[in-house]
Amino acid sequence: MNNLIWFRNDLRVTDNESLLKAMNGNNVIAVYCFDPRHYEADNFGFKKTEKYRAKFLMETIANLRANLKQLNVTLFVFHDKPEVVLPKLVKENEINNIFLQKEWTSEENAVFDSVIANVPALVNFETAYQQFLFHPDDIPFDSFENIPEVFTNFRKKCEKYAQIKSTYPIPESKNPTNFIANTTKIPTLAQLGLSDFTTDSRTAFPFKGGEDEANNRIASYFWETGKLAHYKKTRNGLIGKDYSSKLSAWLANGSISARTIYWQVKKFEKEVIKNQDTYWLIFELIWRDYFKYVSLKHQNKIFHLGGILNADYHWDNARLAKENWIKGNTKEPFVNANMKELALTGWMSNRGRQNVASFWSKELEQDWRIGAAYFESMLIDYDVHSNWGNWMYNSGVGNDPRNRKFNIPRQASMYDANGKFQKLWLQETLF
């Protein structure tokens, strides 16, 4: 049996069920496609992927390729559609089985369906949920239909009844003869239609993509500096790389698994200290799972104007409001500083995200999907479920039972009392 592993958002060799299973084949190859559709404009005119995440992804694939080579597995890399690439690979390498992570959002489903339609019917596909902390088989709900609409109800039931699986090991290496020399290349930013850039020295996310870098971040944030032990107290910070874990970016493309992080926290709690702060990182991983289950339950509604509530609010779509919000030219300096940070780095703190989202949808009353689409374009750590779920939540069409509106000046005085953050991004450029 010859196996192929098709990488999408599971770009790692550790705790990767699909890879581990594929490695049982006689011959094993791997493929990643930079899908041109991911770099085109969306319905709102934003490029679906901007330069910051694209670069992070390129670094991720380079690292994945190196780590797979250690296992004597070739990673073919293409700048083309999977439904074009995979049928050729299947034919040339006489592939019997294709292993991949299970996705469920409409665009991912459409691509998967095209691939199925374009390979011989005898080819077998095996998918696996590998992006969860609480595996769908282990949650205490009979069906996705019964996922609670209130986060706390979801969290408490999962914490009480759901076991968290152990991680899958790195597979054993194949024989060196399994490795096939190939000349496929990771595309450049220019080839993806994006401009090159130098990293802004003020960035809160000065990290590179890839599984090794994710592990380095854990080594640093958990073990070397012990900052995990202060996470709950510092996580609403705004400046610098260490106010929060920053693991979201590697989690989003699957360079590291939620379970790997969970078991590292457990180890830290055993060997160093267990406190509210260490728990809070797990708490945040549960939020991440929650939005995946919300999207499994509600499917395409997470992209609709009325959200999962079918709410009927008045929404504007003002070109000038959009331009001013994006450029950081609104009446709220705290919003402006955060929006400039996003435009210049591809990163914004969690505190900032909640504020600029609330301002956009609740204060300006603009179509919340425009805000969500802009975040999708810009964020290094974009994850479809967290992004659209959080935007629904902050826009009053999602899972917030209170439909809160942020008092922005108050938030600014609480979280940026001395104005350091606002100054960092708003002061006139010195020359």
Next chain:
DNA sequence: GTAATATTGTT
């Protein structure tokens, strides 16, 4: 009807 008081959910 209003106003005080309790409950809810929280990144």
Next chain:
DNA sequence: ACAATATTA
């Protein structure tokens, strides 16, 4: 600690 709802008086 808070703000939006729900309940009680």
